[in-house]
Amino acid sequence: MYFRPRTLQEAVHTLASHGGHILSGGTDFFPALGDRPAPSPIVDISALGEIRGISIEPDHIRIGGLTTWTEVIRSPLPRCFDALKSAAREVGSIQIQNRGTVAGNLCNASPAADGVPPLLALDADVELVSTSGMRRIPLCNFIVGNRKTLRRPDEMLSAMIVARKLDDARSTFRKLGARRYLVISIAMVAAVVQTDQADRVTEARVVVGSCSVRAQRLAQLERDLVGARATAGWGSVVTQKHLTGLSPIDDVRATAEYRRDAARTLVERALEDCVEKG
Numbered sequence: 231m232y233f234r235p236r237t238l239q240e241a242v243h244t245l246a247s248h249g250g251h252i253l254s255g256g257t258d259f260f261p262a263l264g265d266r267p268a269p270s271p272i273v274d275i276s277a278l279g280e281i282r283g284i285s286i287e288p289d290h291i292r293i294g295g296l297t298t299w300t301e302v303i304r305s306p307l308p309r310c311f312d313a314l315k316s317a318a319r320e321v322g323s324i325q326i327q328n329r330g331t332v333a334g335n336l337c338n339a340s341p342a343a344d345g346v347p348p349l350l351a352l353d354a355d356v357e358l359v360s361t362s363g364m365r366r367i368p369l370c371n372f373i374v375g376n377r378k379t380l381r382r383p384d385e386m387l388s389a390m391i392v393a394r395k396l397d398d399a400r401s402t403f404r405k406l407g408a409r410r411y412l413v414i415s416i417a418m419v420a421a422v423v424q425t426d427q428a429d430r431v432t433e434a435r436v437v438v439g440s441c442s443v444r445a446q447r448l449a450q451l452e453r454d455l456v457g458a459r460a461t462a463g464w465g466s467v468v469t470q471k472h473l474t475g476l477s478p479i480d481d482v483r484a485t486a487e488y489r490r491d492a493a494r495t496l497v498e499r500a501l502e503d504c505v506e507k508g
C-alpha cells in the first residue's frame with residue numbers, strides 16, 4: 231500500500247489508521263532497504279506543501295519538516311545558522327541536498343548525521359504532530375541512541391524550531407571524512423559562540439558528532455569558554471579532558487583513537503573559526 235497525502239491533517243490520519251513508514255526525500259530510506267522490497271504501507275509526505283520551507287518569526291525561526299538542504303543553503307538566515315548552512319553544503323552531493331530533508335536526517339538519527347551537531351548547537355526543538363495533537367521536545371532529548379528517537383510511529387516531525395536568542399553569534403561547522411566530497415563523517419564539530427564588545431565569550435555551545443552513538447555537547451568546555459577572550463590561538467584551551475564524554479568506536483572509517491584525536495583538532499579549529507576577523 232502507498233499513500234501520498236496532500237495535507238498534514240490527511241497525513242496524520244493516514245498514519246493513525248494504517249500505520250506505515252514515512253517516506254520523505256528517500257535518500258536514507260531507499261539505501262537502507264538494500265535488496266529488500268519496500269515495506270508496506272508507505273506514507274509519502276513529499277506533497278505536504280504546508281511543512282516545506284523556512285519562516286523567520288520575531289522570536290524564533292521555523293524550519294518546516296519538508297525543508298531540504300538546498301533550501302537551508304539558499305535561505306537568508308541569521309549568522310548563528312552559518313554552521314547549519316555549512317553542514318548542508320557538505321551533505322552528500324547537490325542531488326542529495328535537493329531531495330534530502332533536515333527532518334529526515336534527524337529522524338534517521340545516524341551517529342554521523344551532519345544536521346544534528348549544528349541544530350544541537352542552536353538548542354533547537356523538534357515539533358511532532360499526530361491525531362492526538364502536537365508536542366515539542368528539545369532535540370537533545372529527541373535522539374536517544376543510534377537510529378533511535380522518541381518519535382512514536384503515528385507521529386510526524388513537522389518542524390524544527392530555533393529560538394532567536396543568539397542571532398549574531400558566530401557559528402561554524404567542521405567535518406572530517408576520508409575524502410573531500412560525498413563522504414560520511416569520521417568526526418564533526420559545530421560551534422556557536424556569542425561574545426560581548428570586548429570579544430569575551432558570553433555563551434558557547436560546542437557539539438561533537440560521529441564520536442558517540444549520538445552527538446554530544448561538550449558541557450565542561452562550554453563552561454570553561456565563558457569569560458575567555460575569543461582571539462587567535464584561544465583554541466589551545468581545549469584538552470582531552472573536555473572530550474571525556476565521547477565514546478568513539480573503531481569501524482571501517484577510523485579507529486576510536488583516531489576519532490578522539492581528530493575531534494580535538496576539529497574543536498580547536500572550530501574555535502579559531504569563531505574569532506572575529508578584521
Ligand SMILES: Cc1cc2nc3c(=O)[nH]c(=O)nc-3n(C[C@H](O)[C@H](O)[C@H](O)COP(=O)(O)OP(=O)(O)OC[C@H]3O[C@@H](n4cnc5c(N)ncnc54)[C@H](O)[C@@H]3O)c2cc1C
Pocket residue numbers: 251252253254255256257258259260261275295296320321322323326329330331332333334335336337338342343344345381385386387388412413414415
Ligand atoms: C549518496 C548519499 C550521500 C549522503 N551523504 C550524507 C552526508 O554527507 N551527511 C549526512 O548527514 N547524510 C548523508 N546522507 C543521508 C541522507 O541524505 C540525509 O540523512 C537526508 O537528510 C535524509 O533526508 P530524507 O528526506 O531523504 O529522508 P528519508 O530517507 O525520506 O527518511 C529517513 C528516515 O526518516 C524518517 N522521516 C523522514 N522525514 C520524516 C518526518 N518529517 N517525520 C518523521 N519521520 C521522518 C523516514 O521514515 C526514515 O526512517 C547521504 C545519503 C546518500 C544516498
